[in-house]
């Protein structure tokens with residue numbers, strides 16, 4: 001499982017606060033900073049999901065994920081723009097929605113959304129690293145994001161609202177009527193939702209790939225250690241049988257006395 005160091009956790013969080021300070025201004029920035037100060041302790045350690053095979057299910061996964069989505073959203077937006085897309089929103093609006101689309105994963109005013117799973121069986125057999133905190137009122141992640149922003153008096157533009165709400169695309173049942181506006185009058189009148197959904201989906205899959213590669217690497221490391229131990233044991237046995245002077249292979253192989 002991915003484990004970020006304390007320096008990485010703090011570094012990512014500082015990067016997020018810098019991005020907020022560089023992107024927003026005036027009263028809205030003041031309100032955002034108040035919100036971030038209040039939620040800081042939980043936000044730094046929040047995961048982005050509870051299941052290890054989903055994405056960023058580790059301490060600090062939330063901050064890493066929203067930074068990832070914001071960065072990809074700007075790149076994907078440029079691709080759309082360079083290919084002739086009508087862009088009727090600003091980069092500030094795009095970054096606002098990207099940074100806050102998963103805000104509900106930090107929890108509400110009373111408690112965290114994810115807490116470490118105390119069931120060893122579920123962690124090992126189902127990869128459920130975190131579980132939902134059943135002490136807080138159920139809300140969808142998006143609803144809680146909007147509630148928190150509203151609570152701290154952070155105003156949103158129309159496109160920020162549309163973008164934030166629709167970032168999950170058709171994976172969220174409640175978004176269906178927005179994406180399937182088959183009659184002209186109910187169509188989405190901005191590309192911001194498509195750009196954000198692509199950025200979120202890409203970030204999620206890249207984060208999954210990184211986890212999968214890490215798992216593969218740790219499997220190979222474990223298998224190498226096991227083979228080293230087998231080799232050490234075989235050599236010890238042979239040494240004893242042949243009566244040669246014993247060689248401390250454990251020390252040689254693992255850097256410590258057996």
Ligand SMILES: [Fe+2]
Pocket residue numbers: 065069101102200
């Ligand atoms: Fe997301």
